[in-house]
Amino acid sequence: MTLVSACHQNDASTETSRVAGGDPERGRLLTQQYQCAACHFIPNVQGANGDAGPSLEHMGRLSYIAGGIPNQPENMIRFLQNPPAVKPGTLMPALGISDEEARHMAAYMYTLR
Ligand code: HEC
Incomplete structure (x- = not known):
């Protein structure tokens, strides 16, 4: 993957750039859909705010996903698509x-700090 864009100073939302091609606002809406x-309890996403997860x-500031997977964009994307493939059981x-x-959803996850 390509990690970093050359411009670091053109916008205030560093979170956006953590996931190449990810749009946090679309991610928020998808998370709702x-x-x-x-x-899950998820800020700014409507729902039951369940506590199964x-x-x-x-x-956005945890070091690990699901207790053991380094919290990096590509890992987050894979986990969201198929959690049991990344963490059996x-x-x-x-x-x-x-x-x-x-x-997009990963981009939204990284705005949650
Ligand atoms: C059926 C219940 C359920 C649904 C629906 C669900 N999750 Fe989860 N989610 C869980 C559980 C349970 C865990 C804990 C997984 C583990 O630690 O093995 C988890 C873990 C996660 C984590 C890692 C949390 C952490 O603290 O490390 C993220 C991120 C996440 N879910 C995002 C989502 C997103 C985004 C969706 C919707 C696309 C979603 N989840 C839908 C049950 C659910």
């Missing part, structure tokens, strides 16, 4: 998310 909040309110199901959708 996929009803991720049925199992951990709160995602600080997901995890209770988070695969929800049929496309690569592009996962990219």
Whole structure:
């Protein structure tokens, strides 16, 4: 993957650039559509704020995803698309998310600090 764009100073939202091609606002809406909040508390996403999964309110500054996967954009994208493939036995199901959708949702996850 290509990691960094050359320009660091053209916008204030460094989170945006953490996921190449990811749009946090689209990610927020997708997170709502996929009803991720049925199992998670997620800031600014409507839903049941369920507690089957951990709160995602600080997901952007955690070191690990699901306790052991380094919290980096490509890992986040893979995890969101197919959690059991990344962490066998995890209770988070695969929800049929496309690569592009996962990219946007990952971008949103990194705004949660
Ligand atoms: C059926 C309940 C359920 C749904 C629906 C669900 N998750 Fe999860 N999610 C979990 C569980 C349980 C975990 C904990 C996984 C583990 O540690 O093995 C988890 C973990 C995560 C993590 C890592 C959290 C951490 O603290 O490391 C992220 C990020 C995440 N989910 C995002 C999402 C997104 C985005 C969606 C919607 C596309 C979603 N989840 C839908 C149950 C769910």
